[in-house]
Amino acid sequence: MIIKKFVAKSMNEALAQVKEELGEDAVILQSRKVEKSGLLKIGGAGSIEVTAATPDRNPPPKRQPVELDDEKKQALKRAAETIASGEELQRSEAERTPGAEGSLHSVRDGLNELRSSVQEMAAHLKYQNAPSLPPRLAQCWRDLIDSGVGERNANDLTQELFVNLSGEELEDEELIESHLHDLIFDRFRTASLPLVGSRSQPLVVMLIGPTGVGKTTTLAKMATNRKILGGRHVVLISTDTYRVAAVEQLKTFASIAGLPMEVVYRPEELPKAIAAHQDADAILIDTAGRSQNDRDAMADLKAFADAGRPDEVMLALSAGTRIEDQREMVRHFGVIPATRVIVTKVDEVTSAGHMLDLSQLIPKEWVYITTGQNVPDDIVPADPILLSVMVSRREYFDQLRANAFALPSAEDSTA
Ligand SMILES: Nc1nc2c(ncn2[C@@H]2O[C@H](COP(=O)(O)OP(=O)(O)O)[C@@H](O)[C@H]2O)c(=O)[nH]1
Numbered sequence: 001m002i003i004k005k006f007v008a009k010s011m012n013e014a015l016a017q018v019k020e021e022l023g024e025d026a027v028i029l030q031s032r033k034v035e036k037s038g039l040l041k042i043g044g045a046g047s048i049e050v051t052a053a054t055p056d057r058n059p060p061p062k063r064q065p066v067e068l069d070d071e072k073k074q075a076l077k078r079a080a081e082t083i084a085s086g087e088e089l090q091r092s093e094a095e096r097t098p099g100a101e102g103s104l105h106s107v108r109d110g111l112n113e114l115r116s117s118v119q120e121m122a123a124h125l126k127y128q129n130a131p132s133l134p135p136r137l138a139q140c141w142r143d144l145i146d147s148g149v150g151e152r153n154a155n156d157l158t159q160e161l162f163v164n165l166s167g168e169e170l171e172d173e174e175l176i177e178s179h180l181h182d183l184i185f186d187r188f189r190t191a192s193l194p195l196v197g198s199r200s201q202p203l204v205v206m207l208i209g210p211t212g213v214g215k216t217t218t219l220a221k222m223a224t225n226r227k228i229l230g231g232r233h234v235v236l237i238s239t240d241t242y243r244v245a246a247v248e249q250l251k252t253f254a255s256i257a258g259l260p261m262e263v264v265y266r267p268e269e270l271p272k273a274i275a276a277h278q279d280a281d282a283i284l285i286d287t288a289g290r291s292q293n294d295r296d297a298m299a300d301l302k303a304f305a306d307a308g309r310p311d312e313v314m315l316a317l318s319a320g321t322r323i324e325d326q327r328e329m330v331r332h333f334g335v336i337p338a339t340r341v342i343v344t345k346v347d348e349v350t351s352a353g354h355m356l357d358l359s360q361l362i363p364k365e366w367v368y369i370t371t372g373q374n375v376p377d378d379i380v381p382a383d384p385i386l387l388s389v390m391v392s393r394r395e396y397f398d399q400l401r402a403n404a405f406a407l408p409s410a411e412d413s414t415a
C-alpha cells in the first residue's frame with residue numbers, strides 16, 4: 001500500500017494530484033485546511049492537505065519461504081524471550097539504586113520495586129504468547145496486539161512477514177509497515193450494493209442482526225444518505241412488530257424522510273407488501289432484534305426471510321461486541337444465509353484491530369460501516385484501504401475518532 005500526502009491550493013487541485021499520482025482507485029484518508037501561518041505562507045489563502053492511499057501496484061515478488069535450521073530457530077526463540085520479558089527486567093535491575101538510607105527511602109524503594117514487578121508481570125502476561133520473532137517484527141506484533149488484533153491474526157501476519165522478507169528487509173521499519181498494510185488489506189473483503197437504477201425490479205434488502213446493534217438506524221441511513229439510496233424511490237417495511245416502539249421508530253423516520261412505509265405482521269403477508277411496490281428502486285426490510293438465544297424468534301425471522309426472498313440479507317454486527325460473542329451471534333444467525341455484513345458502532349471502539357478478527361469470522365463481504373447515531377450521515381462504504389489503515393495505523397484511527405469520523409470525500413469538498 002502507498003500512503004501519501006498532497007498539498008494544493010484547493011481541494012479539486014489536490015484531488016487531481018491524487019488521481020494523477022495514485023490513480024482512480026485511491027482512497028482519501030484525510031483532508032484538512034492548512035491555515036497560512038508564519039514562514040510557510042503559500043499564496044494568499046491557506047492550502048489543503050490531503051492524505052490518500054492506494055494498494056501497491058507493483059508489490060515486491062514473494063520470496064520462497066526461508067528454511068530455518070535448528071540453530072536459527074533457537075536464536076529466534078531466545079530473542080523473543082528477551083523481548084517478551086527481559087527488556088523490562090533488565091531496565092528495572094539497572095535502575096535500582098543501591099544502599100538507600102533511612103526508613104522513608106527504603107519504603108519508597110520497596111514500593112517502586114513492587115510497582116516495577118507488577119508492571120513486568122503485566123507486560124509479561126500481555127505478551128506472554130509472543131511468537132519467536134526478530135526485534136522489529138516482535139515490535140510489530142506488539143503493536144498489533146495493542147491495536148486490538150487477536151493473537152492468532154497477529155501471529156499469522158508477523159509470520160507471513162517473516163517468511164516473505166529477507167533478513168535485511170526485516171530491519172527496515174517502513175518496508176515492514178508497508179507490507180503489513182498489504183497483508184491486512186488482503187484480508188478484508190468488501191463490496192458495493194448493486195446499482196439500483198440499472199434494475200427493472202426493486203432491490204429488496206433485509207437487515208438482520210442482534211438486538212440493539214443499530215439495524216433500524218442503519219436502514220434509515222441507507223434510505224436517506226445521498227451516497228446510498230437517498231433521493232431514490234425507497235420503500236420501508238417493518239416486520240419488527242414485537243415491540244410497538246420499534247414500529248413507531250421506523251414510522252418516525254419514514255414520515256420525516258417522506259418515504260412510504262408498510263408494517264407486516266406475518267411472514268405470509270410479506271410477498272404481497274413487496275409486490276405492491278414493484279415501481280420502487282429499493283425496498284428495505286427491518287426485522288426484529290430479539291435475542292439470538294430465542295429459538296422462536298429465530299424461526300420467525302427465518303420465515304420472514306424465506307417469504308420475502310430478499311436480494312440481499314445484511315447481517316449487522318456491532319464493532320464493540322467481544323469476538324467470542326460475535327462468533328456465537330454469527331452461528332445463531334447462520335440459519336438465515338446472509339449475503340453481506342454491516343459493521344455498526346465503529347465510533348464506539350477505542351482501536352480497530354478487532355475488526356480484522358471480525359472480518360475472518362464470517363466469509364461475507366462488508367458493505368458499510370456505521371460511525372455514529374446521526375441519520376443520514378454516520379455511514380460509510382466499507383473500503384478495504386480505509387479498514388486496513390484503521391487497523392494498522394493506530395494514530396490514524398485515533399484521529400478519525402477525534403474528528404467524529406468525518407471522512408472526507410470528493411463530493412463533500414468545496415475548498
Ligand atoms: N454510537 C453509535 N450508536 C449507534 C450506531 N447505530 C445505531 N446506534 C444507536 O444504537 C441504538 C440502537 O439502534 P437501533 O437502530 O434501534 O438498533 P436495532 O435494535 O438493531 O434496530 C440507538 O440508540 C442508535 O442511535 C452507530 O453507528 N454508532
Ligand SMILES: [Mg+2]
Nearest residue numbers: 215216246289
Ligand atoms: Mg430495530
